[in-house]
Amino acid sequence: MVRFKIRRYDGKKSYWQSFEVPARRGMTVLEALYYIKENYDSSLAFRASCRMGICGSCAMKINDKPRLACETQVLTLGNTVKVEPLDNFKVIKDLITEFDGFFEKHKAVKPYLIRKDDNYAEPKELLQSPEELNEYYVFTLCIKCGACYSVCPAAATLDECLGPAAMTAAYRFCADSRDEGQKERYEIASSSNGVWRCHLAMECSEVCPKNVEPAKAVQLLRRKTAFSILKSLLRW
Amino acid sequence: MESTKSVMEPVAWIFQMLTGLVMILLVTLHFYVTHMTSHEALKYAEVASRVAQPEFKALYAALLLVVSFHAFNGLRAILLDTTAGMRKKGAVSALTMLAFLLAFIYGLYLLFSI
Amino acid sequence: MGVSGWFRFKGRSLFSWAFTFQRLTGVVLLIYLLAHLTYLSTLLDKTGATYESMIAITVSRQFLVFDILLVLCGVFHGVNGFRIILHEFGIAYEYRKPLLAIFTVIAVVVWLYASYIMYSLTGG
Numbered sequence: 001m002v003r004f005k006i007r008r009y010d011g012k013k014s015y016w017q018s019f020e021v022p023a024r025r026g027m028t029v030l031e032a033l034y035y036i037k038e039n040y041d042s043s044l045a046f047r048a049s050c051r052m053g054i055c056g057s058c059a060m061k062i063n064d065k066p067r068l069a070c071e072t073q074v075l076t077l078g079n080t081v082k083v084e085p086l087d088n089f090k091v092i093k094d095l096i097t098e099f100d101g102f103f104e105k106h107k108a109v110k111p112y113l114i115r116k117d118d119n120y121a122e123p124k125e126l127l128q129s130p131e132e133l134n135e136y137y138v139f140t141l142c143i144k145c146g147a148c149y150s151v152c153p154a155a156a157t158l159d160e161c162l163g164p165a166a167m168t169a170a171y172r173f174c175a176d177s178r179d180e181g182q183k184e185r186y187e188i189a190s191s192s193n194g195v196w197r198c199h200l201a202m203e204c205s206e207v208c209p210k211n212v213e214p215a216k217a218v219q220l221l222r223r224k225t226a227f228s229i230l231k232s233l234l235r236w
Numbered sequence: 237m238e239s240t241k242s243v244m245e246p247v248a249w250i251f252q253m254l255t256g257l258v259m260i261l262l263v264t265l266h267f268y269v270t271h272m273t274s275h276e277a278l279k280y281a282e283v284a285s286r287v288a289q290p291e292f293k294a295l296y297a298a299l300l301l302v303v304s305f306h307a308f309n310g311l312r313a314i315l316l317d318t319t320a321g322m323r324k325k326g327a328v329s330a331l332t333m334l335a336f337l338l339a340f341i342y343g344l345y346l347l348f349s350i
Numbered sequence: 351m352g353v354s355g356w357f358r359f360k361g362r363s364l365f366s367w368a369f370t371f372q373r374l375t376g377v378v379l380l381i382y383l384l385a386h387l388t389y390l391s392t393l394l395d396k397t398g399a400t401y402e403s404m405i406a407i408t409v410s411r412q413f414l415v416f417d418i419l420l421v422l423c424g425v426f427h428g429v430n431g432f433r434i435i436l437h438e439f440g441i442a443y444e445y446r447k448p449l450l451a452i453f454t455v456i457a458v459v460v461w462l463y464a465s466y467i468m469y470s471l472t473g474g
């Protein structure tokens with residue numbers, strides 16, 4: 001039996017509740033949460049979908065570290081497992097946090113290829129070499145789970161801060177050889193809520209379940225943004 | 237407003253880094269001069285004779301410029317990291333840069349009247 | 351949430367500690383800079399008497415502990431700041447973990463050395 005201590009919130013008050021779960025080898029925290037929901041308390045709320053670390057729905061704080069519940073095995077965690085919602089997000093109910101703002105920030109950086117020759121009637125194949133793919137490949141692996149955002153010290157105190165995931169997405173497209181939208185994105189990234197709010201605490205890279213290295217992406221984006229603005233200043 | 241914002245931030249960022257690099261040298265030198273050259277280095281006569289030399293004057297003026305900018309721009313970055321500070325972004329930038337100038341000018345005044 | 355968000359260490363790595371110390375020591379040094387300019391105003395007294403009476407306090411044994419803490423702030427901020435600058439310009443990002451360890455050791459060594467010098471100055 002493993003003891004689950006869960007941080008619950010019902011819209012008004014926040015409290016801890018404990019459950020005993022018979023843990024099997026290979027059982028994930030997500031399975032344990034389903035076990036609790038089915039056998040003890042059907043009102044327990046959490047978010048999950050794919051159960052295989054690909055949708056990014058189930059990030060939560062497990063024994064103080066943000067992780068994917070579906071990719072964390074119970075028996076690696078000891079006899080007590082503490083489960084809490086992510087930091088830096090508003091809690092809606094129990095383990096479910098408000099992600100609207102997070103996704104808005106993601107949309108704000110225009111996370112899609114921008115081309116001058118967009119023509120949907122006559123689509124054209126865009127070629128890319130493996131070297132060009134490698135420039136940004138690791139940054140495409142982000143599943144928007146919010147783990148990085150939950151440990152970012154700038155996001156902790158500034159609601160409008162873009163945060164690591166959105167800036168990583170911005171860099172991912174800027175570094176894509178097929179993209180022609182760098183200028184637009186540098187402008188968005190260079191707003192006061194953007195790259196300048198990063199102080200390279202680098203905790204985001206520590207917690208990312210996909211090893212995306214968001215801190216590296218933000219640093220690269222900031223350098224490119226800074227030099228592109230300085231260059232345009234000097235010419236003008 | 238849009239354009240002043242996007243010019244201020246990258247310039248401030250790059251100067252924060254460059255002043256940091258310069259200070260590694262200057263602060264080490266300052267500490268060396270005041271603590272390791274002789275036991276008398278902090279006596280009034282010694283200080284006065286050092287500051288009278290143009291080389292030292294220039295050195296201190298540089299240190300003063302670099303450190304005041306770095307410190308108050310650092311404070312600006314800290315304040316802008318908060319929702320409250322960001323709401324008054326313009327005032328935060330203006331006041332911290334004003335404080336930087338005041339510290340620099342007062343230090344220069346000291347440097348040239350000792 | 352308030353600035354307590356800059357002081358959350360449970361479950362965090364050493365990187366979060368380094369960030370928080372960089373910030374705290376930066377603020378301490380800012381306050382020290384203001385104090386420094388204030389007490390250097392004593393140099394305006396051309397007889398040197400005001401300055402000498404002030405400096406006598408700051409190099410005294412009782413003051414040593416503050417001096418040593420101040421130097422800790424300066425050394426940590428400078429050494430850790432150098433690490434950040436390296437990464438900011440794209441240097442050694444892949445080695446960020448060993449670099450954090452190495453730079454922390456460097457900071458402690460430099461601090462102990464500087465403390466020893468200040469100790470022998472007041473020991474006089």
Ligand code: HEM
Pocket residue numbers: 198199200252253255256257259260263303306307308309310311313314372373374375376377379380383424427428429431432434435
């Ligand atoms: C000795 C050489 C120094 C180096 C290499 C250095 C380096 C740095 C760097 C890289 C940052 C940016 C950190 C970030 O983005 O969060 C920083 C921030 C800061 N520095 Fe320095 N610094 C030095 C000396 C000083 C001194 C002497 C002062 C004060 C008089 C000072 C005050 C500050 C402040 C207030 C900040 C803002 C802290 C923050 O944003 O968290 N620094 N320093």
Ligand code: HEM
Pocket residue numbers: 263266269270278282283286287296297299300303342343344346347379383386390417420424
């Ligand atoms: C405990 C260590 C320190 C002592 C005893 C000390 C002492 C002094 C003294 C005696 C002077 C007058 C010039 C001279 O004697 O050559 C001076 C000037 C100066 N110091 Fe320091 N200092 C210390 C640390 C620092 C630090 C950490 C900084 C950086 C923030 C700094 C920044 C300056 C500046 C900018 C000046 C020139 C001020 C002016 O000309 O108006 N000092 N210091």
Ligand code: SF4
Pocket residue numbers: 141142143144145146147148149164165168207208209210211212214
């Ligand atoms: S960068 Fe990593 S931690 Fe951040 S949202 Fe993407 S997958 Fe999650």
Ligand code: FES
Pocket residue numbers: 047048049050051052053054055056057058059068069070071
């Ligand atoms: S449920 Fe999809 S990532 Fe965990």
